[in-house]
Amino acid sequence: MAEIQIKNVEKWFGSYQALKSIDLTISDQEFMVLLGASGCGKTTLLRIIAGLETASQGEVWINDRRIDHLAPKDRGIAMVFQNYAVFPHLTVFENIGFGLRMQRRPNHEVKARVERNAELMHIEQLLGRYSGELSGGQRQRVAVARALAMEPDVILMDEPLSNLDALLRLEMRAELKGVLAESKTTAMYVTHDQVEAMSLADRISVMHQGRIIQAADPLSVYRDPAERFVGSFIGNPPMNFLPATPEGGGKWRVAGQSYAGPKTDHTALDFAIRPEDLQPSAAGLAAVVKVVEPLGAHVLVTCAIDGQMFRAVLDSDTKLAAGETITLQPNAGRIRWFDPQSQVLVR
Amino acid sequence: MSQTDQVSPNARKAGRYLYIATVVFLCAWVLVPLYLLFVNALSSAEAVNSFPKSALPEFDLGSLSFFAKFQGILDALKNSLIVATMTMVMSIAIGAPAGYALSRFEFRGKATFRLLILMTRAFPLPLLALPLAIMFIRTGLDDTALGLAFVHTTLAVPFAVLITFSLFSGIPLELEEAAWTLGCTRLTAFTKVVLPLILPGITASAIFAFVISWNEVFAAAVLTIENRTLTAFLLQNLDTTAIHLKFAGGFILVLPALIFIFAVRKYLFAMWGIANR
Amino acid sequence: MNARYLPYVLITPVALFLCVFFLYPFFLVARQAFGDGGSGFSLDNFRDIFGYWKFNMTLTNTLLLAAAVVPVQLAMALLMATMVSRMGKGRDLVLYIWTIPLGISDLAAGIIWLAIFEQSGFLNSMMVGIGALERPANLLTYQNAGLVFLAIALAEIWRATAIMLVILVAGIGLIPKEYYEAADVFGASKWKQFWRITLPLLRPSLQTALILRVIMAFEVFAVVAALGGTLFPVLMGETYAYQFDLLNSGAAAAMALVILGISIAATLIILRALRVPKGATI
Numbered sequence: 001m002a003e004i005q006i007k008n009v010e011k012w013f014g015s016y017q018a019l020k021s022i023d024l025t026i027s028d029q030e031f032m033v034l035l036g037a038s039g040c041g042k043t044t045l046l047r048i049i050a051g052l053e054t055a056s057q058g059e060v061w062i063n064d065r066r067i068d069h070l071a072p073k074d075r076g077i078a079m080v081f082q083n084y085a086v087f088p089h090l091t092v093f094e095n096i097g098f099g100l101r102m103q104r105r106p107n108h109e110v111k112a113r114v115e116r117n118a119e120l121m122h123i124e125q126l127l128g129r130y131s132g133e134l135s136g137g138q139r140q141r142v143a144v145a146r147a148l149a150m151e152p153d154v155i156l157m158d159e160p161l162s163n164l165d166a167l168l169r170l171e172m173r174a175e176l177k178g179v180l181a182e183s184k185t186t187a188m189y190v191t192h193d194q195v196e197a198m199s200l201a202d203r204i205s206v207m208h209q210g211r212i213i214q215a216a217d218p219l220s221v222y223r224d225p226a227e228r229f230v231g232s233f234i235g236n237p238p239m240n241f242l243p244a245t246p247e248g249g250g251k252w253r254v255a256g257q258s259y260a261g262p263k264t265d266h267t268a269l270d271f272a273i274r275p276e277d278l279q280p281s282a283a284g285l286a287a288v289v290k291v292v293e294p295l296g297a298h299v300l301v302t303c304a305i306d307g308q309m310f311r312a313v314l315d316s317d318t319k320l321a322a323g324e325t326i327t328l329q330p331n332a333g334r335i336r337w338f339d340p341q342s343q344v345l346v347r
Numbered sequence: 348m349s350q351t352d353q354v355s356p357n358a359r360k361a362g363r364y365l366y367i368a369t370v371v372f373l374c375a376w377v378l379v380p381l382y383l384l385f386v387n388a389l390s391s392a393e394a395v396n397s398f399p400k401s402a403l404p405e406f407d408l409g410s411l412s413f414f415a416k417f418q419g420i421l422d423a424l425k426n427s428l429i430v431a432t433m434t435m436v437m438s439i440a441i442g443a444p445a446g447y448a449l450s451r452f453e454f455r456g457k458a459t460f461r462l463l464i465l466m467t468r469a470f471p472l473p474l475l476a477l478p479l480a481i482m483f484i485r486t487g488l489d490d491t492a493l494g495l496a497f498v499h500t501t502l503a504v505p506f507a508v509l510i511t512f513s514l515f516s517g518i519p520l521e522l523e524e525a526a527w528t529l530g531c532t533r534l535t536a537f538t539k540v541v542l543p544l545i546l547p548g549i550t551a552s553a554i555f556a557f558v559i560s561w562n563e564v565f566a567a568a569v570l571t572i573e574n575r576t577l578t579a580f581l582l583q584n585l586d587t588t589a590i591h592l593k594f595a596g597g598f599i600l601v602l603p604a605l606i607f608i609f610a611v612r613k614y615l616f617a618m619w620g621i622a623n624r
Numbered sequence: 625m626n627a628r629y630l631p632y633v634l635i636t637p638v639a640l641f642l643c644v645f646f647l648y649p650f651f652l653v654a655r656q657a658f659g660d661g662g663s664g665f666s667l668d669n670f671r672d673i674f675g676y677w678k679f680n681m682t683l684t685n686t687l688l689l690a691a692a693v694v695p696v697q698l699a700m701a702l703l704m705a706t707m708v709s710r711m712g713k714g715r716d717l718v719l720y721i722w723t724i725p726l727g728i729s730d731l732a733a734g735i736i737w738l739a740i741f742e743q744s745g746f747l748n749s750m751m752v753g754i755g756a757l758e759r760p761a762n763l764l765t766y767q768n769a770g771l772v773f774l775a776i777a778l779a780e781i782w783r784a785t786a787i788m789l790v791i792l793v794a795g796i797g798l799i800p801k802e803y804y805e806a807a808d809v810f811g812a813s814k815w816k817q818f819w820r821i822t823l824p825l826l827r828p829s830l831q832t833a834l835i836l837r838v839i840m841a842f843e844v845f846a847v848v849a850a851l852g853g854t855l856f857p858v859l860m861g862e863t864y865a866y867q868f869d870l871l872n873s874g875a876a877a878a879m880a881l882v883i884l885g886i887s888i889a890a891t892l893i894i895l896r897a898l899r900v901p902k903g904a905t906i
Contacts (some may be wrong), residue, residue: 052524072527085525089543102530150529370707373700374721380782381724384736433648448634452627460635467646468836471887472842473860474880478652479645501645504638529654533627563730564846567862569867582846590742595730597735604727612720 002153002186009058035197035206078147086131092223117145228343277334286330387599433496435561438503446511473565491520503556510552527584656877669878701788725786734850738778740883788833795829
């Protein structure tokens with residue numbers, strides 16, 4: 001059982017505040033992904049849980065133990081680093097068994113656990129090699145095997161796939177998901193790649209400028225972004241936004257069209273719809289086509305509505321040319337509204 | 348568009364010969380004087396004092412054996428060895444932790460500390476032997492190997508700090524952090540992960556410290572009287588000793604250095620490259 | 625891992641050591657130089673050494689030697705460093721040979737060149753051998769002041785070029801090849817590349833090499849003692865004489881400060897002249 005509780009954690013580097021009042025609970029065996037752009041504080045938060053940084057204030061608990069004042073080795077965690085940190089002077093076997101040797105475990109146990117985890121990561125044939133002889137992908141597997149061999153309460157991963165090429169990243173993602181599910185370990189994973197986040201996470205914590213903006217399962221984050229930032233960060237291409245003015249009675253005017261929206265007394269709202277939730281239709285938003293990109297699986301159309309940039313993902317057989325006008329009808333159930341001042345989702 | 352294409356093949360060839368000739372000349376420039384010392388050292392005493400000099404050594408160990416039997420020489424040799432070894436050990440023992448601190452931490456006073464280290468490089472250190480001689484007399488350290496080793500360590504420590512600084516900077520902090528998460532304390536992580544990786548480099552800088560001490564003349568001459576080191580011995584006897592003795596002594600001075608420089612040649616440039624900054 | 629005090633713990637041994645064996649003696653030297661053996665501040669020691677008939681010659685000799693030797697060494701070291709950067713096979717061997725003098729004590733270097741220049745030495749042997757001289761000439765004497773200077777200069781150039789070479793080779797190694805490739809594309813000749821790319825980017829290394837070499841040049845001692853003895857007085861040699869032959873510690877201390885003074889002045893001049901603008905480094 002390994003539940004992580006982060007209570008009111010803040011982190012200052014000099015006069016720069018990297019983390020602002022973080023509160024998060026990660027359940028046992030949950031795969032939590034911290035997602036955000038560079039500088040948002042996700043790695044800082046991970047390192048605070050690992051013990052490689054100290055929080056300026058706040059507490060970190062694993063189960064009923066408060067760990068934020070403990071050394072990394074006493075926290076029951078294992079970590080996979082972005083550049084793998086495979087020890088160059090040790091063989092793969094010695095790397096994977098390093099932590100176990102530190103715990104003074106008997107030889108037969110070390111051997112058994114090293115071999116088991118090496119098989120898990122498909123590197124059992126590399127046990128006698130040194131890291132200099134390994135490819136990036138192989139080194140990454142060694143790093144993961146080394147962390148898993150510790151059988152930790154919590155496994156922490158700092159962008160482990162970002163240095164791999166695209167195809168390898170795809171393969172490793174699937175492998176990691178399977179391996180971690182089987183190991184029944186609580187996991188915290190940091191990435192800036194939202195596809196990785198969506199694919200791996202039980203829950204995603206979207207971070208921006210030191211805050212957690214939304215922590216929810218992938219589909220909720222995708223369909224119901226808590227703030228405008230989440231909508232524009234998640235999804236490729238990101239959400240479209242248009243200004244909306246109230247018509248009264250819960251109806252809002254967007255680029256000459258009328259849509260049902262929140263029955264609030266805001267003086268203005270931002271209308272948001274994802275590019276894939278639009279269909280060409282007889283009635284709808286009038287758009288002037290600027291760029292047409294046939295991407296194979298679908299066609300990405302960049303157009304202008306009322307002078308604002310707007311993207312739509314349409315069926316791959318759509319034939320359009322730059323300069324044409326089309327009308328796009330949004331899927332009513334997928335329309336979202338945001339407060340222009342606070343950026344928060346309005347229902 | 349490139350102007351280099353306009354060079355004719357003949358000019359190219361001439362340039363190439365000039366290049367090779369210059370390289371050979373410069374190699375000879377270094378090696379010939381050494382060879383001449385070699386000739387002198389490996390000749391009998393008579394040959395050394397004779398004229399004209401032959402260009403070939405007699406391979407007579409006369410000079411060297413005379414040298415070895417000369418009173419005080421072997422002791423001087425022993426003293427040089429002791430002082431150099433002490434210097435080597437001390438300069439690494441106190442220099443390496445500082446190098447580590449400089450490479451891993453940001454702390455208040457770091458700039459001042461670096462300035463102190465740099466200042467010692469800019470100062471004619473052997474001059475310190477003068478006041479230190481008085482200090483040593485008061486504390487009973489004068490004319491001891493340890494006293495001289497202290498002075499030599501002052502000479503060598505700036506190099507030790509800067510070289511270990513560059514060595515440690517070459518080891519990613521991630522490796523230590525990984526060790527910390529795998530059950531190591533700071534110390535264990537250092538000994539099990541960092542130390543094995545920089546051992547060759549630290550050995551090289553230790554040898555460098557040894558050579559600095561072995562070769563040093565002024566402070567050795569000032570601070571040792573009864574327990575002279577080899578350099579002090581040779582200096583103080585420059586006017587009086589027979590000439591073949593001087594050459595044999597020079598040969599003994601040079602030989603270890605030759606071997607050491609050969610051993611650490613790979614690291615010399617890595618050391619100086621980053622010690623520049 | 626919060627280790628607020630660890631860096632201070634780690635640098636304390638060095639800091640303490642340098643305070644005891646560097647800062648304190650330095651302070652003692654200064655106090656002795658400016659004192660008169662009793663209490664009070666006095667410039668007597670300085671008056672003594674400046675008034676000594678040999679002083680001007682000593683100072684001139686030292687500066688002249690440095691002025692003659694350092695530029696030659698700089699040019700040679702630059703040449704050797706550039707040549708080495710182009711070498712393919714044999715680079716290791718040539719580099720090792722060229723850096724051998726690094727490990728050679730200045731005393732040994734003096735002895736080596738003594739073997740060449742002394743009366744029954746190799747230079748005489750060679751000159752008699754080819755008929756240029758009838759009898760071996762006593763080269764290193766009072767009458768041949770110029771020759772003594774030349775012998776010392778040669779010995780110094782031989783001994784100390786390697787130090788500058790190592791620093792410059794390391795500095796050249798830091799210059800990314802792409803700069804030269806870009807220069808090739810823009811049509812710059814190799815000579816122009818040396819002037820416009822190599823030299824400017826070598827500024828930090830040139831600074832270090834020059835400062836180190838100049839300071840060492842002001843400290844020149846054993847080479848002169850071996851080759852010239854009392855024929856060619858230099859600052860360091862005179863300091864030694866004051867301390868041990870004349871037993872005048874005050875004067876020796878004053879001389880030490882003079883050497884320090886010109887070293888600092890030279891360092892500042894070099895730092896200024898080879899100043900690298902912020903951000904203009906590799």
